[in-house]
Amino acid sequence: xxxxxxxxxxxxxSHLVRELHKLGKHEIIVLDNLSTGHTAAIxxxxxxxxxxxxxxxxxxxxxxxxxPVAVYHLSASIEVAQSCVxxxxxxxxxxxxxxxLLQIMQKYGSKYFIFSSxxxxxxxxxxxxxxxxxxxxxxxxxxxxxxxxxxILHWCxxxxxxxxxxxxxxxxxxxxxxxxxxEDHTPESHLIPLVxxxxxxxxxxxxxxxxxxxxxxxxxxxxxxHVTDLASAxxxxxxxxxxxxxxxxxxxxxxxxxxxxxIIDAARxxxxxxxxxxxxxxxxxxxxxxxxxxxxxxxxxxxKRKYDSIDKIVATAWKFHQLHPKGF
Ligand code: UDP
Numbered sequence: 001x002x003x004x005x006x007x008x009x010x011x012x013x014s015h016l017v018r019e020l021h022k023l024g025k026h027e028i029i030v031l032d033n034l035s036t037g038h039t040a041a042i043x044x045x046x047x048x049x050x051x052x053x054x055x056x057x058x059x060x061x062x063x064x065x066x067x068p069v070a071v072y073h074l075s076a077s078i079e080v081a082q083s084c085v086x087x088x089x090x091x092x093x094x095x096x097x098x099x100x101l102l103q104i105m106q107k108y109g110s111k112y113f114i115f116s117s118x119x120x121x122x123x124x125x126x127x128x129x130x131x132x133x134x135x136x137x138x139x140x141x142x143x144x145x146x147x148x149x150x151x152i153l154h155w156c157x158x159x160x161x162x163x164x165x166x167x168x169x170x171x172x173x174x175x176x177x178x179x180x181x182x183e184d185h186t187p188e189s190h191l192i193p194l195v196x197x198x199x200x201x202x203x204x205x206x207x208x209x210x211x212x213x214x215x216x217x218x219x220x221x222x223x224x225x226h227v228t229d230l231a232s233a234x235x236x237x238x239x240x241x242x243x244x245x246x247x248x249x250x251x252x253x254x255x256x257x258x259x260x261x262x263i264i265d266a267a268r269x270x271x272x273x274x275x276x277x278x279x280x281x282x283x284x285x286x287x288x289x290x291x292x293x294x295x296x297x298x299x300x301x302x303x304k305r306k307y308d309s310i311d312k313i314v315a316t317a318w319k320f321h322q323l324h325p326k327g328f
Contacts, residue, residue: 196314232303
């Protein structure tokens with residue numbers, strides 16, 4: 001099958017491209033505007049098209065040339081804090097850009113769409129762990145843009161039979177075991193790569209945003225899921241669409257939460273560095289606990305995670321950072 005991966009040069013996208021490429025079953029086309037992605041993160045044998053999902057003419061050229069049957073969409077803006085400062089650019093890229101991509105898919109008759117969605121859909125959740133069909137009520141523009149796309153997809157299915165899967169990522173982390181691809185954002189805002197910047201000599205200490213939450217040690221609890229495990233869920237989602245021709249949505253987490261302090265402790269064990277930490281005020285919009293139930297993904301997609309140990313996950317991220325002290 002011809003598969004287009006929008007955002008395939010990014011962190012999660014490049015791990016998906018690697019796993020799909022290893023399978024050797026599909027023809028892969030990566031579309032990326034390289035705003036945050038890296039061509040070095042994708043195998044040379046994979047076709048690369050530079051382009052932005054907001055650029056209808058460019059999308060038309062790429063679709064006319066490759067006519068993909070399935071599209072993975074991982075090319076969104078992802079900074080929660082930035083989305084609160086500049087909501088319109090988030091709506092422009094994440095909603096308007098996705099509409100453009102869907103219009104071109106409709107024009108060229110692409111059948112399947114697999115969408116990178118987010119735990120941010122659930123805002124301050126009513127219960128933990130969060131089930132895939134729990135109420136969605138985002139508390140920031142980033143989550144709102146992802147929810148808007150989930151709703152748009154529903155109507156595209158009703159109107160012209162587009163079949164889609166929404167995958168709500170919880171905290172993607174870690175890196176491919178080989179250590180040659182991994183998380184490289186500038187500026188970095190995610191906890192694990194920030195913590196690892198201390199043993200890497202790039203910062204003196206890590207800041208803990210709030211220790212007065214209603215959790216066991218007072219710091220926020222999140223569900224950390226290895227990026228290669230996320231990639232395998234994407235591959236199973238495409239198989240699912242092919243087998244059932246039914247749209248669906250899944251939460252992707254581990255069912256287990258770790259606090260910020262527990263993550264720093266894991267990084268201390270893995271790196272052998274004391275990693276000094278300082279308590280700072282809470283970060284705006286952070287729920288105390290976000291943990292997913294992935295039971296639906298396990299039952300329906302047959303998803304199984306390879307990585308359940310947080311030390312192992314942090315070790316894969318650390319390997320990437322050691323091998324790439326300056327990023328890609
Ligand atoms: N966090 C922190 N210090 C940092 C970065 C993040 O204490 O330097 C906390 C953040 O407040 C949240 C958790 O770590 O509770 C995970 O944050 P991240 O930005 O990695 O992911 P999010 O859960 O926001 O998607």
